[in-house]
Amino acid sequence: MASLTPIVDSAVDTTSNYPKEAPKRTFGLAGxxxxxLGVGTAVPDSSYTQEELLDKFRVADPKVRSVFLNSAIERRYLTLxxxxxxxxxxxxxxxxxxxKHRMQGLDMGNRALNECLKEAGAEATDIRYLVCVSSTGFLTPGFTALMIxxxxxxxxxxxxxxxxxxxxxGLNGLTAVAGWAAAHPGDLAVxxxxxxxxxAYVFDGTMRTSVVNSLFGDGSAALAVRAGEAPDGSCADLPELLDFASCMIPEAIDAMRFEWDDEAVKFSFFxxxxxxxxIGAHAEGVISRLLAGNGLRCSDITHWIVHSGGKKVVDSVRVNLGLTVHDLRHTTDVLRDFGNLSSGSFLFSYQRLRNEGVVRPGDHxxxxxxxxxxxxxxxLVRC
Structure with missing residues (x-):
C-alpha cells in the first residue's frame, strides 16, 4: 500500500540506542x-474462548477460523x-x-472506578475532575454525566x-487528567x-469484519491521579507522570476507521x-522524543506497557524498539486473556505490572x- 510507506524521522540516529539529539519539547507538565494513586479494571460476567465463539456463530469458513485461532488470543469477555x-x-x-454500549459501558466503568478509588483510599465525592474515554458508541449526555x-x-x-x-x-485522556491535576494540586482527578x-460488531461473514470480530473484547479501566500532597498531608512515594509525546501519521489516516455500513445499517470498524x-516503523521516533526530552535513553527504561493491539502490532513494536518478549509480557498476557480492550488495554497491563511486585522506586x-x-x-512514568 503505497500511501502507507513509512517516513523516516530525521531526528532518529539509527546507529545508537535512540537519538543523540531530538526535539526536546514534548508535553511538558509544569509544576x-x-x-x-490507584488503578482498577472491570469486565462483563461472560467470557468465551475463540473456539467457543466460532461454534456459537457457526463459522465454517477455514480462512475466518484461521484468523480467530491464530490471533494469540485465548479468551475474551463479551456481551453476545x-x-x-x-x-x-x-x-x-x-x-x-x-x-448495549450505554448499559455495559456504564456498569463496567462504575465497577472499575470503584476498584480504583478503593486502592487510592478515596471516595467518589473526592473526585474533582473526571475524564471518560470511549469509542464503542455515542451518548449525549456522556458517561461522565451518567457516572456523576x-x-x-x-x-x-x-x-x-x-x-x-x-x-x-486512553493516553489522550490521561494527558488531560495529568494537566488538570498539575494545575490543581491536592485535588483528585480520575x-x-x-x-x-x-x-460495535457487524456479523456479515466477510474477512473485513471477521478480522475485527476476532480481536476486540469488552472492558473498562480507571486511574486516579493527584499532584502534591493529599488533603490529610500525606505525600506517599507513588509513581509520577513525567511527560507525554505524540505522533500522528497523516498518510495513514484511513488505515483504522469507524464508518457507516449501508448494507448492514450500522457502523462498522475497518x-x-x-x-x-x-505503527512499528514510527514507534522509535516518538519514543526518541519522549526520552531525549527527559535526558533518558531506551536502556534507562525498566518497564514497558504497550497497548495490546494485536499480535502483529505488538511484534512490530517489539522489533522496531529492540525490546524483548519479557519486556512486553504483560501486553501479550492481556491480549491472550482479554483480547484488544481498546483505550483501556494499557491500564490492564499496568495493573498486572503493579501486582507482579517487581517495580522498584526510581524505575522508569x-x-x-x-x-x-x-x-x-x-x-513517561517514574515509579
Whole structure:
C-alpha cells in the first residue's frame, strides 16, 4: 500500500540506542508532577474462548477460523447477541448496539472506578475532575454525566468526555487528567476508559469484519491521579507522570476507521492489514522524543506497557524498539486473556505490572498506545 510507506524521522540516529539529539519539547507538565494513586479494571460476567465463539456463530469458513485461532488470543469477555430459534445468534440493530454500549459501558466503568478509588483510599465525592474515554458508541449526555449521577459525585466536578479517538485515546485522556491535576494540586482527578466493543460488531461473514470480530473484547479501566500532597498531608512515594509525546501519521489516516455500513445499517470498524508495520516503523521516533526530552535513553527504561493491539502490532513494536518478549509480557498476557480492550488495554497491563511486585522506586516506565489517525501516544512514568 503505497500511501502507507513509512517516513523516516530525521531526528532518529539509527546507529545508537535512540537519538543523540531530538526535539526536546514534548508535553511538558509544569509544576508538581501528578502521581498515580490507584488503578482498577472491570469486565462483563461472560467470557468465551475463540473456539467457543466460532461454534456459537457457526463459522465454517477455514480462512475466518484461521484468523480467530491464530490471533494469540485465548479468551475474551463479551456481551453476545441473544439466541433465537435453534440457538442462532440474532442480528442487533444500531439502536440495540447503542443501548448495549450505554448499559455495559456504564456498569463496567462504575465497577472499575470503584476498584480504583478503593486502592487510592478515596471516595467518589473526592473526585474533582473526571475524564471518560470511549469509542464503542455515542451518548449525549456522556458517561461522565451518567457516572456523576449514579455514583453520587459532586455535581460541581469538572468533566470531559473523549469520544471516537480509538485505542490510543486512553493516553489522550490521561494527558488531560495529568494537566488538570498539575494545575490543581491536592485535588483528585480520575480517568475512566470504558469500551463495550461487542456493541460495535457487524456479523456479515466477510474477512473485513471477521478480522475485527476476532480481536476486540469488552472492558473498562480507571486511574486516579493527584499532584502534591493529599488533603490529610500525606505525600506517599507513588509513581509520577513525567511527560507525554505524540505522533500522528497523516498518510495513514484511513488505515483504522469507524464508518457507516449501508448494507448492514450500522457502523462498522475497518483495520488495514498494513497497520502493524506502519505503527512499528514510527514507534522509535516518538519514543526518541519522549526520552531525549527527559535526558533518558531506551536502556534507562525498566518497564514497558504497550497497548495490546494485536499480535502483529505488538511484534512490530517489539522489533522496531529492540525490546524483548519479557519486556512486553504483560501486553501479550492481556491480549491472550482479554483480547484488544481498546483505550483501556494499557491500564490492564499496568495493573498486572503493579501486582507482579517487581517495580522498584526510581524505575522508569513507558506507556504506549496506538490507534486511528494513525496515532501513537506515549507517556513517561517514574515509579
Amino acid at each position: 508538581l508532577k501528578p502521581k498515580i 447477541p441473544p439466541e433465537g430459534p435453534e440457538g442462532i445468534r440474532q442480528p442487533e440493530s444500531q439502536g440495540q448496539l447503542l443501548a 449521577r449514579e455514583l453520587g459525585l459532586d455535581p460541581s466536578c469538572a468533566r470531559l468526555d473523549v469520544v471516537g479517538m480509538g485505542c490510543n485515546a 480517568l475512566v476508559c470504558t469500551e463495550a466493543c461487542s456493541a 483495520l488495514d492489514r498494513e497497520v502493524p508495520y506502519v 516506565a513507558v506507556f504506549m498506545t496506538m490507534g486511528p489517525g494513525s496515532t501513537i501516544e506515549t507517556a
